Amino acid sequence: MERVLEAEKLTKLYKNGRGVRDVSFSMERGDIVGLLGPNGSGKTTIMKTIMGLCHATGGRVTLFGEDVEENAERSLRKVGGLIERPAIFEYLTAQENMEMAGRYYPEVDGERISHLLQVVRMEKYRKEKAGRFSLGMKQRLGLAMALLSEPELVVLDEPTNGLDIEGTVDVREIILQMAEKKGVSFLIASHLAPELEKTCTKVAVIHEGELLSFETMEEALRLNPSLEDYFLSRVKDRRGSILI
Numbered sequence: 198m199e200r201v202l203e204a205e206k207l208t209k210l211y212k213n214g215r216g217v218r219d220v221s222f223s224m225e226r227g228d229i230v231g232l233l234g235p236n237g238s239g240k241t242t243i244m245k246t247i248m249g250l251c252h253a254t255g256g257r258v259t260l261f262g263e264d265v266e267e268n269a270e271r272s273l274r275k276v277g278g279l280i281e282r283p284a285i286f287e288y289l290t291a292q293e294n295m296e297m298a299g300r301y302y303p304e305v306d307g308e309r310i311s312h313l314l315q316v317v318r319m320e321k322y323r324k325e326k327a328g329r330f331s332l333g334m335k336q337r338l339g340l341a342m343a344l345l346s347e348p349e350l351v352v353l354d355e356p357t358n359g360l361d362i363e364g365t366v367d368v369r370e371i372i373l374q375m376a377e378k379k380g381v382s383f384l385i386a387s388h389l390a391p392e393l394e395k396t397c398t399k400v401a402v403i404h405e406g407e408l409l410s411f412e413t414m415e416e417a418l419r420l421n422p423s424l425e426d427y428f429l430s431r432v433k434d435r436r437g438s439i440l441i
Contacts, residue, residue, distance in 0.1 A: 198225035201261055201275075201350050201382045202247065208255035209246050217242050219256070220408045222401050224350070224384065227376050231393035232386040233428055234403035240386035241281060243403070244352050247384070248278050260350065277348030279356060283339025287328030291319055291338050294327055298342045305345050313341040318367060332359030340368065350382045351375075357392060369396050394424035402431045409435050 202224040210216040217239035224230050232240045245251045247258050249269040258265045263272035285294050291314065299305035314320040317337040322330070327338065336359050343351055356372075357365045373396065375381040387393050393400060400417050402409040409431045410417075414424070421427040 198227075199261075200224070201226055201228075202384065203259045204243070204247070204256065205258075206256035207243065207246060207253055207258055209242050209251060210254045215239075215406065216254070217246075217403070217406045217408075220403075221256075222408065222411045224382050224399075226349070226382055227380045228399055229372060229376050229383045229385065229397045230399045230401060231397035232384065232401050232403055233388070233390060233393055233424070234386075235388050238403045239406040240403050241354055242406075244278070244280050244354055244384065244386055248276065248280065248352055249273055250280070275349040276352065277343040277346055277350075278352035278354075279336075279339045279343040280352065280354040283335050283342065285327045285335055285338060285342075288326060290324050290326055291330075292323040294338060295342060295345070299345055302346045304347075309345070313344055316344075316371060317341045318364075333361060333364050336360055337364065337368075340371070348381070350384070352384045354386045355388075356385060357387070357389070365392065372396055390423065390425040390428055394418075400424065400427075402428055404432055404435065407435075 200223060205221050207220040208218050220243060232243060234240050246253050249265050253266065260272040261275055265272045286297065289297065295310040299310060314323055317340050319334065319337050319341060322334065327335065336356065340356060356368055360368065372383050376383060385393065385397065397414055399413050401411045417424060417427045421430060
């Protein structure tokens with residue numbers, strides 16, 4: 198299988214001492230990997246470093262065999278992402294936001310924009326200003342923008358944030374179908390264990406800036422009734438007890 202991402206002892210420390218330390222994991226084509234951890238555990242820092250949005254303190258990240266630090270442009274050309282909040286201009290319509298993002302990709306045309314708006318169920322809002330959108334609608338639009346370049350790896354930070362039940366199911370189905378039918382790989386950060394359990398093929402437990410485990414979902418659930426129980430068991434193994 199083709200290796201699409203490899204993090205080797207990835208470290209990113211901030212001045213306050215927080216960040217992530219010695220995080221190592223890899224992804225192959227079609228993998229859906231979940232970064233599971235509480236808010237502030239370091240998930241977003243890992244994603245930002247992978248996407249070249251901040252520089253690593255130590256270690257190495259390669260995307261499709263290219264080192265992110267040495268050649269960000271070449272390593273990220275097959276990658277799409279939605280980290281923290283979508284980069285949406287509220288004074289523009291959904292269509293105009295897609296066209297603005299599409300200017301970075303010469304192969305993107307009106308047909309592709311229309312198709313993606315349909316995929317995320319935003320087609321009927323294409324002429325509405327984004328400033329009127331709910332948080333969930335902005336998440337849908339942000340996902341469509343992340344998929345514009347037909348990436349082979351998609352990095353999503355809390356992609357179901359603000360979505361209702363139907364929206365959450367829609368996003369899950371988009372991810373599963375793209376992974377199965379097109380071999381697209383997804384790296385998804387979330388603190389919601391049940392949602393990652395339904396979507397991911399592998400899971401990395403992140404806690405207080407450290408990678409506690411990285412296993413296939415099948416292995417994680419072999420001795421645990423749920424992914425939530427698996428997460429708690431890994432944290433308990435690390436700390437010896439769980440504070441309540």
